[in-house]
Amino acid sequence: MPAPINTFKQRLKNGERVIGCWAGFADPYPTEVLATAGFDWLVIDGEHAPNDLRTIMAQLQVLEGKHSEGVVRLPIGADWMIKQVLDVGAQTLLIPMVDSAEQARELVRACRYPPAGIRGSGAALARASQFAAIPDYTQTANDQICLLVQVESAAGLAALDDILAVEGVDGVFIGPSDLAADMGHLGNSDHPEVRAAIKDGLARIAASDKAAGILAVSDGSAETYRDWGAQFLAVGVDVLLLAKAARGLMDEWRD
Numbered sequence: 020m021p022a023p024i025n026t027f028k029q030r031l032k033n034g035e036r037v038i039g040c041w042a043g044f045a046d047p048y049p050t051e052v053l054a055t056a057g058f059d060w061l062v063i064d065g066e067h068a069p070n071d072l073r074t075i076m077a078q079l080q081v082l083e084g085k086h087s088e089g090v091v092r093l094p095i096g097a098d099w100m101i102k103q104v105l106d107v108g109a110q111t112l113l114i115p116m117v118d119s120a121e122q123a124r125e126l127v128r129a130c131r132y133p134p135a136g137i138r139g140s141g142a143a144l145a146r147a148s149q150f151a152a153i154p155d156y157t158q159t160a161n162d163q164i165c166l167l168v169q170v171e172s173a174a175g176l177a178a179l180d181d182i183l184a185v186e187g188v189d190g191v192f193i194g195p196s197d198l199a200a201d202m203g204h205l206g207n208s209d210h211p212e213v214r215a216a217i218k219d220g221l222a223r224i225a226a227s228d229k230a231a232g233i234l235a236v237s238d239g240s241a242e243t244y245r246d247w248g249a250q251f252l253a254v255g256v257d258v259l260l261l262a263k264a265a266r267g268l269m270d271e272w273r274d
């Protein structure tokens with residue numbers, strides 16, 4: 020019995036557009052609610068949401084067997100973090116702040132067991148192997164890991180063609196907020212210079228053998244990013260959805 024098949028990775032390889040949402044409450048209950056909406060992927064955000072290994076694992080557990088793929092975003096692409104989150108069962112990773120092909124190659128190696136990589140072999144203890152119930156997990160896991168890297172700086176865009184040439188990277192996500200900040204337009208991802216950079220980046224990624232991804236939070240940007248080539252497209256953030264609805268409701272009753 021091999022490692023679980025990563026159908027999300029297969030869908031990206033098949034060129035399917037997949038619609039996602041950020042899961043930022045760092046709790047399995049709202050993430051389970053999001054899954055009922057039918058999103059193709061949900062970002063369990065360990066960078067900007069207060070997630071830790073146990074809350075990430077709990078969200079992966081509630082998503083087990085459901086349509087929505089749990090995409091785990093780490094705070095940074097540290098080898099030990101990748102080892103831990105893969106062992107608790109993540110199969111799709113989103114790694115922020117990738118600025119070079121060398122960094123991308125190191126991330127690929129961190130996701131793979133030897134000889135292809137450096138992932139520590141502790142599968143007997145790991146949820147990922149169903150606690151050794153999958154006897155050939157270590158021999159079959161590498162192929163089921165989907166690695167998505169975030170390019171979100173001027174340096175990353177300058178290195179994008181080299182990053183796109185890295186075998187083992189399955190998708191490249193353009194981070195509009197951090198890219199805007201790095202370009203000197205903090206808080207304004209709709210600035211013409213940032214939009215031009217996003218359009219160019221998505222086009223180059225879409226023209227490669229990788230999937231292009233992005234998050235749209237401003238009105239109309241999701242359709243624009245789709246038209247610019249986004250394949251894994253996040254169209255909302257759960258925390259913002261609740262905050263906006265709650266404030267709007269109170270505004271209706273405020274004297």
Ligand SMILES: O=C(O)C(=O)C[C@H](O)[C@@H](O)CO
Binds near residue numbers: 169171193196
């Ligand atoms: O830079 C970006 O934009 C992203 O990486 C997405 C944001 O981090 C997401 O948390 C929404 O703010």
